[in-house]
Amino acid sequence: MTRRESKRSWRTSFLAVVRYELLWNIRKKKIIGVLILAFVFATLALVLPVILRNLNNQPIEPNPDYVITTGTGIGSFAFFLFALVSVMNSISGEFESGSITPLLTKPISRTTVYLGKIFAALLTVFGAYVLLIVYMAAGGYIIYGPQNNMHLISITLLGSIMSTLVWMSIVLAMGSVSKSSMLAALLGIGIWLGLNIVSGILSVFSNQAWILTYAPGSGASGTLNASGSGNQSSVSTGTDSIASILITYVLNPAANVTFYRMELNLSNPGRINQIPLYTEPLSTIVSRSIAVAAVYILVFNFIAWYALKRSQVAE
Amino acid sequence: MPVTFNIKLNIFSKDSLKLDGASVSLAIETVNLTKRYSRLTAVDKLNLNVSANTVHGFLGPNGAGKTTTIKVLVGLLRADEGVARIFGEEVSGDKPNVRFRIGYMPELPKFPKHLKGSELLDIYGRMYGLSQQQRRDELPKLFEQVGLKGRENDQIGKYSKGMQQRLGIAQALLSEPQLVILDEPSLGLDPVGMVEVRELIKSVLKEGMTVFLSSHLLFEVQQVCSHVTIINRGVALVSDTIENVSHKIKGPATLQIEVTKLTKTIVEDLKKLPYVTDVKTENNKVSIMLGTQNDVRPQVSETITNSGGTIVSMNLVGQSLEDVFVQLIGKAEEKGGN
Numbered sequence: 001m002t003r004r005e006s007k008r009s010w011r012t013s014f015l016a017v018v019r020y021e022l023l024w025n026i027r028k029k030k031i032i033g034v035l036i037l038a039f040v041f042a043t044l045a046l047v048l049p050v051i052l053r054n055l056n057n058q059p060i061e062p063n064p065d066y067v068i069t070t071g072t073g074i075g076s077f078a079f080f081l082f083a084l085v086s087v088m089n090s091i092s093g094e095f096e097s098g099s100i101t102p103l104l105t106k107p108i109s110r111t112t113v114y115l116g117k118i119f120a121a122l123l124t125v126f127g128a129y130v131l132l133i134v135y136m137a138a139g140g141y142i143i144y145g146p147q148n149n150m151h152l153i154s155i156t157l158l159g160s161i162m163s164t165l166v167w168m169s170i171v172l173a174m175g176s177v178s179k180s181s182m183l184a185a186l187l188g189i190g191i192w193l194g195l196n197i198v199s200g201i202l203s204v205f206s207n208q209a210w211i212l213t214y215a216p217g218s219g220a221s222g223t224l225n226a227s228g229s230g231n232q233s234s235v236s237t238g239t240d241s242i243a244s245i246l247i248t249y250v251l252n253p254a255a256n257v258t259f260y261r262m263e264l265n266l267s268n269p270g271r272i273n274q275i276p277l278y279t280e281p282l283s284t285i286v287s288r289s290i291a292v293a294a295v296y297i298l299v300f301n302f303i304a305w306y307a308l309k310r311s312q313v314a315e
Numbered sequence: 316m317p318v319t320f321n322i323k324l325n326i327f328s329k330d331s332l333k334l335d336g337a338s339v340s341l342a343i344e345t346v347n348l349t350k351r352y353s354r355l356t357a358v359d360k361l362n363l364n365v366s367a368n369t370v371h372g373f374l375g376p377n378g379a380g381k382t383t384t385i386k387v388l389v390g391l392l393r394a395d396e397g398v399a400r401i402f403g404e405e406v407s408g409d410k411p412n413v414r415f416r417i418g419y420m421p422e423l424p425k426f427p428k429h430l431k432g433s434e435l436l437d438i439y440g441r442m443y444g445l446s447q448q449q450r451r452d453e454l455p456k457l458f459e460q461v462g463l464k465g466r467e468n469d470q471i472g473k474y475s476k477g478m479q480q481r482l483g484i485a486q487a488l489l490s491e492p493q494l495v496i497l498d499e500p501s502l503g504l505d506p507v508g509m510v511e512v513r514e515l516i517k518s519v520l521k522e523g524m525t526v527f528l529s530s531h532l533l534f535e536v537q538q539v540c541s542h543v544t545i546i547n548r549g550v551a552l553v554s555d556t557i558e559n560v561s562h563k564i565k566g567p568a569t570l571q572i573e574v575t576k577l578t579k580t581i582v583e584d585l586k587k588l589p590y591v592t593d594v595k596t597e598n599n600k601v602s603i604m605l606g607t608q609n610d611v612r613p614q615v616s617e618t619i620t621n622s623g624g625t626i627v628s629m630n631l632v633g634q635s636l637e638d639v640f641v642q643l644i645g646k647a648e649e650k651g652g653n
Contacts, residue, residue, distance in 0.1 A: 008444025016441035027429045098425030105389045106442040107415035313391040
């Protein structure tokens, strides 16, 4: 016992780590930079169509589904960027700077340290996405008039956070294992870029696009067949698309998605033939995407946690 | 007479753990503690006993294994062999309850630069379960104690090395722990900073705290500690009170005597004494090399008087802890070299 009276509990320890990490996150220049960048892109997404229409003397038509279809105004790349800047040095940075030594010698378990850190990163991302959604909702309302299905906005938020958490888990695992923020960032960027390039090629030209449903990222693209609605919008299956496919599913629960392979039309150069590969119910795609994301989150978080738990601090 | 180092065999006897006949609990205990970094054995079957409520120095040259031992004790490293206990509890694995009893100041402490000093101690205080009221009351006092008053709201990134050391001491004392472990607290500081930190340690230590102070600076240990363990190449060479260490293993002391008139008879009679190994003279001064650890000043005084001499002054010049340290390390190096 220490000689001071103590009200130590798991909760107080956990909240102390969350506070420790949050104070760091909100002062990280990288996070502030990415947030500013996200707002710039969101602003462009809102304003650019208006400018273009004005230039072409076209009136702005009301679009009651604008907010629900654009969500946070950010997509796959932004999910990855937010994940990267919020966790790339959460663990490895502490090892690099040496501040892990006083932290790990406090009376809190390494599991609590880990959980506190990832929770703080999630809170940071949550805060950023709430700001973006509110900004997009307000902008959408002002430009495109009253919006439908605003009650589904929480699904957008949760889906976006889950998508981001997949990348956070991957980057965190890289950092926790390598103890190098630089390596974590490079590996993370490498995985993200590699998957995007591979999925682009596989999704368009191969019969094996189904593989992408099991990889993190934007996944395979298909076309929605919503009977009765005539909705023929594009649907992605990957972990980056959880928010959009969840919204699509809530709005079109009985819809199917057909996946195509692209083939150059040799007899008519310049034209591309769409060859149907397979069709799946949207419900299957939604549940599988969530399950795949959950597996990645669990596996990579386990790796990151285990690496921290077993780490020795020699330096 | 050659100096022997047989004390190593006795230092861990149960008797050394008795104080006034009562059993004193051990704050730190290691049994055959071994830690290797691939081929290098940093700590080699270390047996260390630190009694509770003592200020115990852990002395050794750079690379002796002090920091490695401490890192095992605070849970930052895993031992390859042996056992380490803090107040009887094994430290292997992730043991928050053991660490709860320890206040640890790392060697050259590094704290998150983005936090303010006050924020850091507030968060660490929460980790120790201190209430809001306790933190509000105690943190300003602690900042004042360590000389950081007025700088607590600066970001740690703006702190000098000395200020970071002070913050390191503050966070180690935050919960008034039972055991304070300070690893090279004045390392990297200029001479003035070293004195300040040493004085700071002396002033902030409270009764009932066990302090384990690692240092390669002998005078630091000598000034602050009551007990000392000397370690080299991961092996404890000696461990006892500073007084006993100096006394038990010191080599031949020298008696420096000044007499009114130095005669041949006095010198001859002194040489006849069984414990006198050599006698040197200069004017009316005589230096007697003693081959005993006993206090033989009365017998020497009697001999001089019986030989017709009158003593003006007599000084027993023993070995300082520094001499002991240098000799021990030298011996160990020789042994290692062979």
